[in-house]
Amino acid sequence: MIHRRALLGSALAAPFISLLPRAACASTWPSAGPIRLVVAQGGGGNADVVARILVEALEPVLGQSIVVENNGTASGMRATEDVSTAAPDGYTLLVGTSSQLVHNIALFDPLPVDIETTLRGVAMINKVPMVMCVPKDSPDADLAALTARILANPSGFQFGSGPAGTTTHISGALFLQRIGAEGVVHIPYPRSPEAMVDLVAGRLNFVFDPSLTAIGQVQGDAVRPMGVSAPVRLPALADVPTMAEAGLPGFVSQTWNTISAPAGTPDDIVMTLNDRINEIVQSDAMRSQLESLASIVPPAKTPEQVDSYYALQRETWIPVVRGTGVRRDG
Template identity: 30%
Template structure:
């Protein structure tokens, strides 16, 4: 005859097994299973037709093809890209909102704006860095200096007399120029600000302003046509688009490296398996012939880092550009 104690033990054991089975059944499925099952919003914090927008639309098209769901570009320009980045940071972290962002919004803005409505590390899950955009030091062809060494000598001979063009205080090319002055121990003249690259290039080509740093994308055709003279590039390695130009580092200033970059991120707390799926799809897109062709047309250097590599890169870039902002004394009110 079964004792009451024995029956009780069996009942407890049975209930434990049932509870374990229910708990197992209630465990969430793989978040990436069936993802995506609806359109994905892709925020681009710049206007339609800009280089970043063109890049975003092509990557979005490739993701549409590989993921089987429409990737819809959502242009949100304005306020130094703060508006679009804030929108991306506050979106639901489910993999259905992506953000294209880069140097200015993620690495420079934290040092410029004391009350930025997003934190680049806390509020985003980096997916991959897409491209590197080389800054190129150019001068008007009539300017005497034909090398970095000669430019530095001219600046030392005439301190605070050689003006330079930029896109405004705190812009990447302004800060790159400031750090070049710091590295070379020189003081250039006035920072002559223009609304964009086209205006700045025109003024340097016309001789109204003798020099500037600008993206390889913008200056490449003018250097090749002889309307601008290239002196050096700001990256650690020479650019394949103008391989004859030395780096600033090899021109006498070791360690000098300031370049633009663009990557894709998701809101923080987006499930890891979803991020892995997106990372794989985006890096695969970078290998497509038409994507490579666009990179060549825009003079972009492809990247394609892992999520962890991109996260570490962002941390180092925030520190580097933050120091540049502080050392330059730039303040945005």
């Protein structure tokens, strides 16, 4: 009888015991070891630059090292899968951008992982418009002149971007759709900085590059900016007109950088991250640094507001991306 009672007690206790590791993990986080911050692109790109700026400020606040891991395979889908299927313990996070959390939903058929249910928003960092750039010795003084030449001979033009389906690609495809040009050659690169290298060398006719990485080339007179795809001019690029001012009304296209986590990550961990990241990003020093890189720092968002932002972006952009006809396989 005693033996049976002991077995019964053990059986009843087992489910509660199984919960202890996660509860203990949540209460002691992040003391168990380094945090992985997965970036769904190669080094030197917009999200990578922002991730490393954030990590430098966040590590001392959390008292734990943060390891940035770059994986741009399959337009960032492999990185998104990695985080979606990771243990929801706060030790694996994603730098979530428009390319990975919105565009890929429209691009991949079938979608390898249900991004909308396997990830949750943690915090907003910044927004990054695109800058349309041409070689510095381009014969086109403005967007109207470039558009006229493209329409006269579409097949004679080449534009470059990061991997297919990323914001740099979708922005270019949307531009061509808006002006009614068919036949322009698209050349995707493993990393968007590589497209900029070829533009500077005169091997491409135009690129849409994130303002955060394009600003160095623009300020160094290595390229000529045609316009920035933001609603208003950027203070750091005050001389560059918006695409609307340049002659393409309503053309707004931007990526953004957020932090996402596996869907089951405990609320207390998510809230701790949200509080710390918001404090850092909204500080005068960080805001100044990000704005000097021609990006926009929006007001702080709660995790729930980040999720709502994802939902609104998907509602707005998935039909646009599908309308470009761009597709990817697995």
